[in-house]
Amino acid sequence: MTASQPPEHRPGSEPGRNNLDPHLDRYAARTAGMTASEIRALFAVASRPEVVSLAGGMPNLAALPLDSLSNQMAELIAEDGLTALQYGSAHGVPALREQICEIMAMEGITGHPDDIVVTVGSQMGLDMVTRLFCDPGDVVIAEGPSYVGALGSFAAYQAQVIHVAMDDDGLVPENLREALTQAEKHGKRVKFLYTIPNFHNPAGVTLAVERRAEILEICRQHDVLVVEDNPYGLLGFNGQTYPALRSMDPDNVVYLGSFSKTFASGLRVGWVLAPHAVREKLVLAAESATLCPPTLNQLVVSRYLETHDWKGQIKTFRENYRERRDAMLSALEQHLPEGCTWTRPDGGFYVWVTVPEGVDTKAMLPRAVTARVAYASGTGFYADGFGSRQMRLSYCYPTPERIREGVRRLAGVLESEMDLMRTFGSVTTRAVSGPEFPGPDTA
Ligand SMILES: Cc1ncc(COP(=O)(O)O)c(C=O)c1O
Numbered sequence: 001m002t003a004s005q006p007p008e009h010r011p012g013s014e015p016g017r018n019n020l021d022p023h024l025d026r027y028a029a030r031t032a033g034m035t036a037s038e039i040r041a042l043f044a045v046a047s048r049p050e051v052v053s054l055a056g057g058m059p060n061l062a063a064l065p066l067d068s069l070s071n072q073m074a075e076l077i078a079e080d081g082l083t084a085l086q087y088g089s090a091h092g093v094p095a096l097r098e099q100i101c102e103i104m105a106m107e108g109i110t111g112h113p114d115d116i117v118v119t120v121g122s123q124m125g126l127d128m129v130t131r132l133f134c135d136p137g138d139v140v141i142a143e144g145p146s147y148v149g150a151l152g153s154f155a156a157y158q159a160q161v162i163h164v165a166m167d168d169d170g171l172v173p174e175n176l177r178e179a180l181t182q183a184e185k186h187g188k189r190v191k192f193l194y195t196i197p198n199f200h201n202p203a204g205v206t207l208a209v210e211r212r213a214e215i216l217e218i219c220r221q222h223d224v225l226v227v228e229d230n231p232y233g234l235l236g237f238n239g240q241t242y243p244a245l246r247s248m249d250p251d252n253v254v255y256l257g258s259f260s261k262t263f264a265s266g267l268r269v270g271w272v273l274a275p276h277a278v279r280e281k282l283v284l285a286a287e288s289a290t291l292c293p294p295t296l297n298q299l300v301v302s303r304y305l306e307t308h309d310w311k312g313q314i315k316t317f318r319e320n321y322r323e324r325r326d327a328m329l330s331a332l333e334q335h336l337p338e339g340c341t342w343t344r345p346d347g348g349f350y351v352w353v354t355v356p357e358g359v360d361t362k363a364m365l366p367r368a369v370t371a372r373v374a375y376a377s378g379t380g381f382y383a384d385g386f387g388s389r390q391m392r393l394s395y396c397y398p399t400p401e402r403i404r405e406g407v408r409r410l411a412g413v414l415e416s417e418m419d420l421m422r423t424f425g426s427v428t429t430r431a432v433s434g435p436e437f438p439g440p441d442t443a
Pocket of ligand 1: 057120121122123124147149196201229231257258259260265268269270
């Protein structure tokens with residue numbers, strides 16, 4: 001290519017959007033799995049005020065005590081600014097790590113502050129754990145469906161994901177055993193089981209307590225590590241908590257926690273509690289990624305935990321989300337056409353909807369947005385193109401009134417889709433997609 005040629009006119013280049021990128025031939029092979037989530041492409045439209053977005057996973061922060069938080073932040077800078085604005089250790093602020101231990105004790109975990117590494121959200125924890133354990137072609141077992149941001153990390157390290165089906169009680173132990181046996185039979189190296197046991201994103205289900213020991217035992221038998229991702233564990237609508245997998249097998253579980261759903265997602269503070277032997281490598285991985293997590297944000301969280309009624313705040317969040325969950329479930333009951341089914345979460349942010357055969361939720365999305373409602377289509381939550389009959393609806397952010405209106409609109413779109421289907425058969429065919437990277441709007 002000569003300097004005067006615009007990049008889109010490169011000789012021999014394929015027609016298509018990527019030709020606009022003059023760096024196409026330079027990217028590492030692992031970037032091939034990096035694609036933007038479909039809702040991100042629609043985001044400009046979906047975020048218009050007239051569109052009810054049931055797509056995003058944004059926590060509803062309106063209930064936070066903003067006045068006292070802003071006073072607290074001002075005090076923090078005034079009293080401790082030279083520390084708060086300085087680099088810190090890659091390990092994280094010691095006082096915060098001790099407080100994190102108290103929080104984890106609520107789900108039965110006895111962790112030592114030395115074994116905690118503070119991260120920039122649990123998303124960074126996912127990235128680090130995958131970086132530490134996965135070579136290209138290694139297998140990660142994950143629930144089907146699974147968290148889109150985790151699938152993005154697995155794709156970035158060229159790990160292969162094998163999904164294991166869930167039922168209303170979460171991951172099914174027999175399915176896990178079978179998946180591991182098959183993977184071994186085919187000579188695959190399975191590195192870890194990635195699981196979201198509580199109030200699953202996107203499925204909304206919780207792993208039954210009776211299944212937990214069995215799942216840990218199966219992983220032990222097959223010499224597979226467990227990565228437990230638990231950002232929603234304290235958001236059970238009846239105040240219920242479940243024993244963490246980590247509490248039952250500390251030496252074989254890496255635990256990921258976060259303040260994003262129980263305090264403030266924008267602070268980007270999460271953590272990893274690793275088996276002691278893994279801790280040192282994690283600190284090195286964290287150091288190479290960020291040098292250290294933001295000191296100011298960690299101190300904000302630490303002071304908040306020290307000075308605010310944070311348990312009361314979580315209760316307020318829970319009540320808020322329960323009201324929204326109720327609004328969504330009753331609207332689904334009232335409006336959704338026959339043949340649709342959905343999960344009934346008792347905590348967290350999400351309902352997972354299955355639509356009748358022949359309806360393709362990804363193909364339907366632009367039509368839904370035109371009808372002023374958005375959702376996250378199911379394919380983004382699978383690494384292998386499944387999920388075209390599913391969608392995730394989030395009730396965390398819109399008001400109950402908007403949720404009801406959004407579901408009513410969605411039902412209208414589904415009705416017309418099904419009408420078309422009855423007349424012409426399947427509405428559209430769809431290309432199988434790979435794993436997608438979430439934006440903050442879809443996470
Ligand atoms: C299951 C799960 N894991 C991890 C994350 C990332 O959270 P964080 O904001 O702590 O990075 C999310 C965010 O939605 C999530 O749902």
